[in-house]
Amino acid sequence: MEDSKLTVRAVERALDIMLCFTGATELTLTEIASRVELHKSTVHRLLASLEGKGFVMRDAATDKYRLGYRLWELSANLSKEGDPGIILLPEMERLRDLLGETISLYVQDGLERIRIQAVQSTHAIRRVAPVGARMPLYVGASSKVLVAFAEPSLQQQLLASADWPAGLDQQAFLLQLSETKRAGFATSVEEREPGAAAVAAPILDHGGRLVAALAVSGPANRLTLEEMQAQAPLIMEAARRMGTMLR
Amino acid sequence: MEDSKLTVRAVERALDIMLCFTGATELTLTEIASRVELHKSTVHRLLASLEGKGFVMRDAATDKYRLGYRLWELSANLSKEGDPGIILLPEMERLRDLLGETISLYVQDGLERIRIQAVQSTHAIRRVAPVGARMPLYVGASSKVLVAFAEPSLQQQLLASADWPAGLDQQAFLLQLSETKRAGFATSVEEREPGAAAVAAPILDHGGRLVAALAVSGPANRLTLEEMQAQAPLIMEAARRMGTMLR
DNA sequence: TAACTGGGTTTCATATAGTGAAACATCATA
DNA sequence: TATGATGTTTCACTATATGAAACCCAGTTA
Structure with a gap:
């Protein structure tokens, strides 16, 4: 029905979550949920996956979510010799x-x-x-x-x-x-x-x-x-x- | 049965794909598939999702996959003032x-x-x-x-x-x-x-x-x-x- | 202390949405 | 032309992600 689904929804949503950090360093789960327009529980699961791989981390003090250092590491890999x-x-x-x-x-x-x-x-x-x-x-x-x-x-x-x-x-x-x-x-x-x-x-x-x-x-x-x-x-x-x- | 599934498999797989670029700037689809131990078609779909959001890109010359500049952008967000x-x-x-x-x-x-x-x-x-x-x-x-x-x-x-x-x-x-x-x-x-x-x-x-x-x-x-x-x-x-x- | 609010987490029935085998396409090289 | 690499698409199957609702836990507020 729809135009061909050559893409994975859950992944796109997870990526959107990372992208929604533009402008903000720290976000709470519900803030993220409203930004990407998904339900809390869905966002929670996606965040857990991201966190597990180090793409997001939680501020130990505030418990808010922020981007993880794995991104830092990966961005250094963009070019042969580094960032x-x-x-x-x-x-x-x-x-x-x-x-x-x-x-x-x-x-x-x-x-x-x-x-x-x-x-x-x-x-x-x-x-x-x-x-x-x-x-x-x-x-x-x-x-x-x-x-x-x-x-x-x-x-x-x-x-x-x-x-x-x-x-x-x-x-x-x-x-x-x-x-x-x-x-x-x-x-x-x-x-x-x-x-x-x-x-x-x-x-x-x-x-x-x-x-x-x-x-x-x-x-x-x-x-x-x-x-x-x-x-x-x-x-x-x-x-x-x-x-x-x-x- | 398994220990609680509070995480999204497809997302983890997609993230693994990004992570498997450590050490290599350019990878071909099949190389990636073997690295993450998934079937070509699955990897293809995941890569399409990643590419759509700019997390991976393809070298126009070699057609190989490499990490995308969105990572660069995001890593700049780790700290208030930049990378x-x-x-x-x-x-x-x-x-x-x-x-x-x-x-x-x-x-x-x-x-x-x-x-x-x-x-x-x-x-x-x-x-x-x-x-x-x-x-x-x-x-x-x-x-x-x-x-x-x-x-x-x-x-x-x-x-x-x-x-x-x-x-x-x-x-x-x-x-x-x-x-x-x-x-x-x-x-x-x-x-x-x-x-x-x-x-x-x-x-x-x-x-x-x-x-x-x-x-x-x-x-x-x-x-x-x-x-x-x-x-x-x-x-x-x-x-x-x-x-x-x-x- | 109880009732409320706002966060995060877990459960669970449902069908949607991701999966991988296999077929197809494309371009090399032999 | 065959052969053997690629990357891409299709499709039937059911495993898997989903969101509503329930739950938890800390602070407020009354």
Whole structure:
């Protein structure tokens, strides 16, 4: 009846439970139950399974649930030599020291973009999304990079599924995409936030596939368009080097 | 009949699939199936569920499975400000630069101890377990710290469940535990490996609860007992500072 | 002390939902 | 073209996850 069930419900529910910890470190069973919209007893059983394997743990003091250290361990296994967020950190810091601006790393995850690592600007002014934050794909330099260099099929899907805010010129965005692909980098000025600008370049793996977007961001008065275009080769080179470091 | 089934089999299986990636970045479906000892089709369905939520991904080139970036994101949620492994890294590097030896971070996970982060010694000689490695609890400085500062109930459980190798003096271990608790740090000389020594101190959270063990390890001829005792205050102070950084 | 509230845990009848054998598809290599 | 790896889908069977309700246990409150 339904569209093919090639997936396991109980597992998806358990994963949803883990995902619902975004924003909160500690949650009580009933809080979780209401977040994922399941009955207490079901959540309890799923949590027991997660806890048994170390994916969630309970705060001994408050008895609340929190994510477990097994996730930490696994995330270190994402890349051959360890957590990419750690591997690339030194390079990111070098770039930060060179440019003085905030350096961020974004990956595409499903239909969203998430910020997975960042080193802060040495300047006082720094207003950026926290690590782990999810963002829509239609604004910002890193978005353009992630969409422009995505696999064709995924790109289609991304463009189709985006709920474009009224008044946003989708045609212009597509144009920018091809420009990004051609130039090898993207810029944005006051797209997401007034007064903020960013340059981004793709990090590609051995096979030329997109892994992440490396972005330099700062206030628009420091990061003018000319400035950013001048920095672009430097950033692209850093991104290239990072790609080789991932394996 | 069986002992109470307060856990969900499908979920445990799915988690086992993720866990079986330890040591390997990329795995093929059949490799996974044999590792977890399940039939291809079952693994396939579980993997589909995991993939749908971004917990595993497939290398577009090789079509092999690997862990997904959602884990990265979630591990960043373990602590308020982000991945503890990343947060503490700078401090660990500072300590490494100061002492020149390998610095490791261990946490208790279930009944085992796992190594979650490390910065390598600047010296040539460095033979240490990889990040993510699991170790038994009855040897090593970090073990003593993790057991000595564990919650009383967990401590009981740990001591009871450990399968002590014949000839190991359990009484002596208990004595060392109380000494560790008193002194605030532990040492070990040639316990796990001949020629290796280590000092470890607990990292406690705001409420004084144990979070991890910070360990300095190196060859026993450099890290003599006197040397380690001299370094202990420094290490304890570093551990204390790290505790305050976690939230 | 009793009645209440809010958490977590356990039980149990029910049928839903996950299972694995086997068949199928796909792409190598021989 | 055969052969032997993969990954994918189907399908009949019943083992297995489900949620309502009952239960427990600590704090409140009256």
